[in-house]
Amino acid sequence: MAGNPQNHQAGRPCVPDDIVFIEDMRFDNFEISVLRIARHFFESLDQPKSQAWKSGFLQAEHIFPVPFGASIAHAISIAIDMMCLGRVRSFSYFATSHPKARLTMTNEEKYFLMTLQSIRLQRKSSILSYAVMVCEGPNVRDFLSALERLAIITGDVQSPAYAPL
Numbered sequence: 570m571a572g573n574p575q576n577h578q579a580g581r582p583c584v585p586d587d588i589v590f591i592e593d594m595r596f597d598n599f600e601i602s603v604l605r606i607a608r609h610f611f612e613s614l615d616q617p618k619s620q621a622w623k624s625g626f627l628q629a630e631h632i633f634p635v636p637f638g639a640s641i642a643h644a645i646s647i648a649i650d651m652m653c654l655g656r657v658r659s660f661s662y663f664a665t666s667h668p669k670a671r672l673t674m675t676n677e678e679k680y681f682l683m684t685l686q687s688i689r690l691q692r693k694s695s696i697l698s699y700a701v702m703v704c705e706g707p708n709v710r711d712f713l714s715a716l717e718r719l720a721i722i723t724g725d726v727q728s729p730a731y732a733p734l
Contacts, residue, residue: 587661587675587676587677588669588673588674588675589673589674589675589676589679590672590673591604591672591673591674592672594674594679594682595686596682596686599723600682600685600686600689602629602632602633603641603645603682603685603719604674604678604681604682605628605632605665606625606628606629606632606641606642606645607625607645607649607662607678607681608625608662608663608664608665608670608678609621609622609624609625609628609665610622610625610645610646610649611649611660611662611664612662612664612665613625614649614653615659615662615664621665622646624665625642625645625646626638626639626642628642629641629642629645630642637722640718640722641719641722644715644716644718644719644722645719647715647718648712648715648716648718648719650715651704651711651712651714651715652681652703652704652712654704654708654711655704655705655706655708655709655712656704656705657705658705660677661675661676661677661678662675662677662678663675663678677703680699680702680703681699681703683695683699684696684699684700684703684712684713684716685716685719685720687699688713688716688717688719688720688725688726689719689720689723689725689726690725691725691726696713697709700712700713710731713731714729714731714732717729717730717731
């Protein structure tokens with residue numbers, strides 16, 4: 570995906586210790602749905618010819634009612650693009666077709682969702698901590714702005730705190 574493709578196998582974690590069981594995390598159905606949709610975009614960036622982003626939009630429109638599905642998929646796509654801008658290493662993720670994708674996630678996927686969850690719960694210090702880990706540095710404002718759109722759609726955030734630069 571973004572950054573240097575060395576030591577990265579498409580759609581699989583880079584190291585065995587990078588795996589977390591989804592059920593051990595405290596993510597709600599919305600956040601898990603975001604992960605499932607995001608994986609299509611991760612794969613599309615990792616393997617552009619796959620055009621997996623189309624499946625991301627289709628899945629979002631299947632999960633969420635019109636017009637929210639496309640809006641949610643778009644916000645996820647933008648968040649991933651903004652995350653990739655600052656990264657130097659590849660993002661570790663599970664492809665949707667991976668046998669372990671249903672039950673597990675990588676630590677980087679976990680931090681991505683924890684950033685979203687922290688925005689939804691308005692935990693300011695956690696928001697920045699997770700965003701810095703996901704983006705691999707302090708350039709997080711546009712990433713947070715995109716994730717914040719998801720929290721606005723869910724009604725968890727009323728007014729934006731992270732306007733894009």
